[in-house]
Amino acid sequence: MILIDGKKAATELRQELKQEVMQLKTQHNKVPGLTVILIGDMAPSQIYVKNKEKAAKEVGLKSEIIKFPDTIEENIVLKKIEELNEDVSVSGILVQLPLPKHIDKQKVIETISPLKDVDGFHPMNVGNLSSGYESSVPCTPLGCYLMIKKIEPNLSGKKAVIVGRSNLNGKPMAQLLLKENCTVTVTHSKTKDLKTECLEADIIVAAVGIPELVKGDWVKKDAIVIDVGINKTENGLVGDVAFDEVSKVAKALTPVPGGVGPMTIACLLKNTIDCFKRSQK
Numbered sequence: 001m002i003l004i005d006g007k008k009a010a011t012e013l014r015q016e017l018k019q020e021v022m023q024l025k026t027q028h029n030k031v032p033g034l035t036v037i038l039i040g041d042m043a044p045s046q047i048y049v050k051n052k053e054k055a056a057k058e059v060g061l062k063s064e065i066i067k068f069p070d071t072i073e074e075n076i077v078l079k080k081i082e083e084l085n086e087d088v089s090v091s092g093i094l095v096q097l098p099l100p101k102h103i104d105k106q107k108v109i110e111t112i113s114p115l116k117d118v119d120g121f122h123p124m125n126v127g128n129l130s131s132g133y134e135s136s137v138p139c140t141p142l143g144c145y146l147m148i149k150k151i152e153p154n155l156s157g158k159k160a161v162i163v164g165r166s167n168l169n170g171k172p173m174a175q176l177l178l179k180e181n182c183t184v185t186v187t188h189s190k191t192k193d194l195k196t197e198c199l200e201a202d203i204i205v206a207a208v209g210i211p212e213l214v215k216g217d218w219v220k221k222d223a224i225v226i227d228v229g230i231n232k233t234e235n236g237l238v239g240d241v242a243f244d245e246v247s248k249v250a251k252a253l254t255p256v257p258g259g260v261g262p263m264t265i266a267c268l269l270k271n272t273i274d275c276f277k278r279s280q281k
């Protein structure tokens with residue numbers, strides 16, 4: 001069984017991106033810039049944002065964090081985003097979620113220019129992805145996709161089962177695999193017989209949030225299994241896949257932690273650089 005090492009894949013991707021940033025600097029005499037807006041002082045969000053800033057600086061991007069208290073009025077946040085949309089030194093804008101209740105998440109997402117939308121959440125990017133056009137793609141499914149492609153470069157005709165249909169993970173994941181000519185089934189909480197669906201799959205991507213939902217006897221021999229889930233349990237962090245059981249049947253499997261997580265941040269950097277490149281065209 002191939003243990004898909006997300007840390008190694010992310011380190012390799014970051015090295016490639018670092019080279020690319022150096023080339024872009026030579027070509028354009030400037031580097032891509034990522035601006036993250038952080039509202040409130042929730043501990044996990046603060047950690048994510050710090051990690052993103054560190055990673056951005058490591059590959060040579062210009063990186064900035066704008067902090068607002070959780071009492072900030074929505075219109076001030078929207079105005080700041082509009083300013084950043086106009087700022088040519090900013091290639092990518094990310095507003096760290098979740099937001100305080102009084103701020104409308106969708107309004108925030110739609111105010112970010114689709115050309116600077118490094119999360120790939122803007123309806124224009126969602127539409128472009130589903131139409132098969134160039135777009136920003138949400139970072140976590142993009143990371144999963146790149147890991148799957150490394151294991152199996154030709155995905156044409158493969159049967160993929162996505163467990164979970166969130167806008168963040170399941171739906172964009174399905175679009176990426178559809179574009180690769182996979183036959184894709186998207187499952188969710190109302191799916192009648194999840195085990196039977198999974199047993200058909202050459203590729204399973206689990207993004208649910210239920211510890212060890214996908215069992216060993218749900219997985220076909222030699223399937224590729226990607227575990228997006230991060231669940232805190234008494235035994236520490238576990239994924240949505242029963243790792244010990246599934247590792248006995250799968251061809252390749254991502255661990256939790258150390259699988260999908262590290263690739264998510266690397267893909268944010270990739271999206272920032274891609275936004276910069278599109279803006280220079």
Ligand code: NAP
Nearest residue numbers: 140164165166169188189207208209228229230260261264
């Ligand atoms: P989400 O928005 O809560 O969506 C969960 C999806 O799972 C929903 O579509 C839901 O179906 C489906 N579901 C729930 N119970 C199910 C069941 N018994 N059988 C089949 N499907 C079921 O979750 P998310 O934001 O996609 O996150 C999923 C997991 O990934 C979480 O553990 C999260 O922490 C993790 N995550 C990891 C990363 C990373 O970087 N590694 C990034 C983001 C998220 P319905 O639509 O019918 O409700």
